[in-house]
Amino acid sequence: MAHVKSTIQEPGQPQGASSLQGASSPQGASSLQGASSLQGASSLQGADAPGRRLDVDRIRSDFPLLARQVHGRRLVYLDSAASSQRPRAVLQAMDAYYETTHANVHRGVYAIAEEADRLYEQARVTVGHFIGAPHPAREVVFTKNATEAVNLVAFSWGRANLKPGDAIVLTEMEHHSNLVPWLVLAADLGLELRYLRMDDSYRLDLSSLDRLVEGAKLVTCTVMSNVLGTIPPFASIAEAAHSAGAVVLADGAQSVPHHVTDVGSLGCDFLAFSSHKMLGPTGIGVLWGREDLLDAMPPFMTGGGMIRDVKLDGFVPDETPGKFEAGTPPIAEAIGLAEAIRYLTDIGMTSVEHHESHLTAYAEEALAGTLGADLRILGPAGTVARGGVLSLAYRDIHPHDLAQVLDESGVCIRAGHHCAKPLMRRLGVSATARASLYVYNDESDVDALAEALGKAGSLFG
Amino acid sequence: MPALEDLYREIILDHYRSPRNRGELAVPPARRVEGFNPLCGDEVVVYAEVDGDKLADIRISGQGCSISQSSASLMSTAVKGLPLGEVREVIRTFKSMMSLHEAAIDEHGDHGGEDGEHASGTSGDSSGEGGPGEEPVDLEKLGELAALQGVVKFPVRIKCATLAWNTLVQAIDEAESSSGEE
Numbered sequence: 001m002a003h004v005k006s007t008i009q010e011p012g013q014p015q016g017a018s019s020l021q022g023a024s025s026p027q028g029a030s031s032l033q034g035a036s037s038l039q040g041a042s043s044l045q046g047a048d049a050p051g052r053r054l055d056v057d058r059i060r061s062d063f064p065l066l067a068r069q070v071h072g073r074r075l076v077y078l079d080s081a082a083s084s085q086r087p088r089a090v091l092q093a094m095d096a097y098y099e100t101t102h103a104n105v106h107r108g109v110y111a112i113a114e115e116a117d118r119l120y121e122q123a124r125v126t127v128g129h130f131i132g133a134p135h136p137a138r139e140v141v142f143t144k145n146a147t148e149a150v151n152l153v154a155f156s157w158g159r160a161n162l163k164p165g166d167a168i169v170l171t172e173m174e175h176h177s178n179l180v181p182w183l184v185l186a187a188d189l190g191l192e193l194r195y196l197r198m199d200d201s202y203r204l205d206l207s208s209l210d211r212l213v214e215g216a217k218l219v220t221c222t223v224m225s226n227v228l229g230t231i232p233p234f235a236s237i238a239e240a241a242h243s244a245g246a247v248v249l250a251d252g253a254q255s256v257p258h259h260v261t262d263v264g265s266l267g268c269d270f271l272a273f274s275s276h277k278m279l280g281p282t283g284i285g286v287l288w289g290r291e292d293l294l295d296a297m298p299p300f301m302t303g304g305g306m307i308r309d310v311k312l313d314g315f316v317p318d319e320t321p322g323k324f325e326a327g328t329p330p331i332a333e334a335i336g337l338a339e340a341i342r343y344l345t346d347i348g349m350t351s352v353e354h355h356e357s358h359l360t361a362y363a364e365e366a367l368a369g370t371l372g373a374d375l376r377i378l379g380p381a382g383t384v385a386r387g388g389v390l391s392l393a394y395r396d397i398h399p400h401d402l403a404q405v406l407d408e409s410g411v412c413i414r415a416g417h418h419c420a421k422p423l424m425r426r427l428g429v430s431a432t433a434r435a436s437l438y439v440y441n442d443e444s445d446v447d448a449l450a451e452a453l454g455k456a457g458s459l460f461g
Numbered sequence: 462m463p464a465l466e467d468l469y470r471e472i473i474l475d476h477y478r479s480p481r482n483r484g485e486l487a488v489p490p491a492r493r494v495e496g497f498n499p500l501c502g503d504e505v506v507v508y509a510e511v512d513g514d515k516l517a518d519i520r521i522s523g524q525g526c527s528i529s530q531s532s533a534s535l536m537s538t539a540v541k542g543l544p545l546g547e548v549r550e551v552i553r554t555f556k557s558m559m560s561l562h563e564a565a566i567d568e569h570g571d572h573g574g575e576d577g578e579h580a581s582g583t584s585g586d587s588s589g590e591g592g593p594g595e596e597p598v599d600l601e602k603l604g605e606l607a608a609l610q611g612v613v614k615f616p617v618r619i620k621c622a623t624l625a626w627n628t629l630v631q632a633i634d635e636a637e638s639s640s641g642e643e
């Protein structure tokens with residue numbers, strides 16, 4: 001704690017996107033930021049007023065990939081829950097970094113190394129601000145993805161704080177990434193795993209919450225289901241967990257990209273998410289953790305970059321967050337993620353939420369209107385406490401066949417178990433066909449989906 | 462791009478809608494072997510009753526996509542009642558119809574692991590067209606099974622088509638090795 005790295009920005013300094021952009025402008029970055037504010041951003045600039053309609057055509061034009069045709073048709077990308085696309089500004093920010101600035105971080109004393117270091121640490125702060133982290137420079141750990149972030153908590157916090165017989169509470173809705181690490185830890189340490197179940201309206205059954213959290217050491221839950229779109233009442237779950245003395249991990253892989261996120265109002269102690277689902281590059285994810293928890297945790301992976309001192313018979317780890325970042329980190333990816341966050345912030349996360357909620361309502365209506373009772377949506381009805389993820393069952397056509405037929409119309413959806421096999425079992429299906437919405441989708445995409453589903457219906461007749 | 466009609470031939474849709482040899486057999490004398498395709502969540506259960514050196518009876522259960530289920534159904538009609546040597550011959554011919562492309566997929570690193578969220582892309586990117594040194598497949602010999610050849614143009618679906626076949630191989634391997642032990 002005493003030796004905060006001098007290169008890290010002081011915590012709590014008000015550095016919104018604008019000050020960062022100023023800081024990075026000397027390095028080719030200026031042209032990027034110019035680019036990002038030209039594209040879509042400027043037209044959407046400023047007010048993040050509730051209910052504000054997005055200029056989707058404009059946004060779409062920022063995404064080079066969405067201009068692509070497949071099978072001679074316009075690409076209709078409805079698989080952002082698996083991975084989003086990225087705007088030109090993100091691609092350019094990464095290119096510019098490589099073209100003008102790249103050097104390894106944390107080691108160099110020459111100009112471009114210092115610039116690289118600053119950009120990397122500023123990216124950390126940008127991420128921290130985006131999720132309301134009280135100490136952005138110290139509480140954001142860059143990982144490979146959300147999965148690694150969960151593994152970090154399981155291996156580092158879990159091994160240091162749990163002992164045989166301790167209980168962990170999780171839910172039936174978890175993605176394998178927030179389940180398998182706990183299964184492994186439970187088997188290794190002899191832990192008890194307790195599950196919140198899903199009720200028949202595709203929501204978590206909280207009637208057993210108080211009983212389940214009693215005596216538990218950790219409670220973890222997805223902030224939004226990647227299969228059902230369900231948004232559990234996370235803050236109440238966290239409150240119950242905290243009053244029982246448990247630490248709370250939020251899987252924000254599906255929520256951070258789509259909703260205003262504030263770790264304080266979520267009430268979590270850890271938050272895991274991935275860049276590639278929020279317009280950023282692959283290869284980088286985030287673990288946010290409460291500073292005191294992170295400080296007390298042992299390193300996860302070890303090697304270069306995460307140490308203060310090494311002798312032939314031992315080592316002293318670096319401070320938080322460096323001690324969790326062994327080896328050369330994903331520098332360009334961090335810069336790309338920060339640019340993605342700037343892009344989202346320019347649109348405004350409240351507007352993103354409203355857009356998706358509006359589009360989800362439209363989809364429910366349009367799909368029911370075109371396909372009637374043959375189409376079922378496996379997820380909460382209405383748009384309350386649900387996100388823009390629609391798991392579809394159409395007649396008894398297998399999801400993989402649906403996805404195949406939809407592909408011919410250029411419509412990209414995901415078929416499979418979505419890395420949530422326990423939930424599939426609970427739903428009584430082996431797979432679903434999932435369409436998911438983001439900032440670049442609009443009514444025409446939903447109409448294309450409905451039309452393509454209709455075609456599948458006639459093929460399988 | 463390959464046309465969807467190549468994949469969903471009428472015969473395939475027919476076997477999907479009205480699967481043949483659907484059901485179960487008493488175990489023993491039959492053997493029950495399960496096959497899974499983690500990509501689609503397909504599940505094929507093969508009941509194989511081997512009598513001497515003959516595949517006396519076969520039943521299929523399980524659930525999955527049209528390709529996995531119709532392939533299982535077509536397979537059951539092709540091999541039921543045949544001597545095991547001929548069953549293996551049919552399997553070999555069928556698999557070689559698929560194999561060039563399966564090899565091409567494996568080269569791309571798809572080993573059928575647990576990859577639902579990440580790798581179950583559905584684009585029909587037809588890679589590995591043609592290939593060196595494989596015997597030409599005698600489509601005549603395959604009869605109705607030849608309808609499945611369109612699947613090779615959709616590499617992601619090859620594992621669906623071969624699922625039942627790999628499961629059957631396991632069943633008759635087991636049957637033969639256990640009869641050898643007696």
Ligand SMILES: Cc1ncc(COP(=O)(O)O)c(C=O)c1O
Pocket residue numbers: 081082145146147148175177178222224225226251253254274285419578
């Ligand atoms: C809810 C949820 N948690 C975790 C993950 C894992 O994300 P990643 O594969 O980027 O580690 C995903 C996405 O696949 C997800 O949807």
